[in-house]
Amino acid sequence: MSESSDGAKDPSAGTLYPGESPRVYRALFNIFPPYLFGGVRVRHIADDWTSVRVTYTVRPWNRNNPNRAAFGGTLYSMTDPFFGIMAYGQLGRDYRVWNTVGNIEFIAPGRGTVTAIMELSREQVDAIRDATRDGGKSITDHAAEIRDMQGNLVARASQKLYARRLRR
Template identity: 30%
Template sequence: MNKTMLKVLQKIFKSNTILKTGFNLNIPYRRSSGRVCFVSDDLQTIKIKIPLTYKNKNYIGTMFGGSMFAATDPIYMMQLITILGNNYVVWDKAGSIQFKRPVTKTVFANFIITNEFLKQIENDINKYNEKDYCLKVNLTDKDGVTYAEVERVIYIASKFYYKNKKH
């Protein structure tokens, strides 16, 4: 979504509504089978669900691991881009997934960014200009049973530093 369109939408809708709708209408995200079902007003909590469907069922009838990984892929990055604003560069640098058991039902993930973590980012970037953060999220069923653990390495830098950095 381009910045002009975003500014217009922000005059009509709250940021959490734009983020939720944007994810759920985004074709690559829809192909993961993931759906954003909740975004808090402060954007610090995002909840997704990944139902087991014919679109993400593998040969043995369990959820394809790529669907789980893809559904979790952009969340932390987009969450932090939106929360931190224009003075930061944020990108998803790496990711991994550890499968604990085969998924045979709908799974959920809760992406939570705390105020303490946001303060840590501000302090780290003021001190070091850039830093990698390892963020984790579990895919669980409605009873809290963990099916997979996902790690994301998120790179954050001050925009000024990043523009002047020799790559």
């Protein structure tokens, strides 16, 4: 739990809804049909919602056949929801969070298994809290690299994350 500006514990911070934990989210993502059938797997969501690791194994049935490489849309989907999920997991249900802009730069063909690691630090979330404390909005930039098993850069994905505290 985090503290409010007066030092009191904020009971909604770091919690979503009953039963929703990083483990539950990971399990749900892994049975989500586009991920399940596309070869995307959420391997880890940190207990404190500060990091996520996602892999995509390129196989004959889930690749761009003319290039024998990863689909670009699948590469972007590896990163799409996770900065928002991490922010929401840390901020709690008193906030609305979503992506306003998404972008991906393709560097090299993705083959084999590719991995994206996304991180959203407590300090970044504290800055979002500060910006939204008086009813304002926060728009922050976030980026992730997608790398192959040899560590080669395959793509860079970036997002603008919008957050606003709900009025209750």
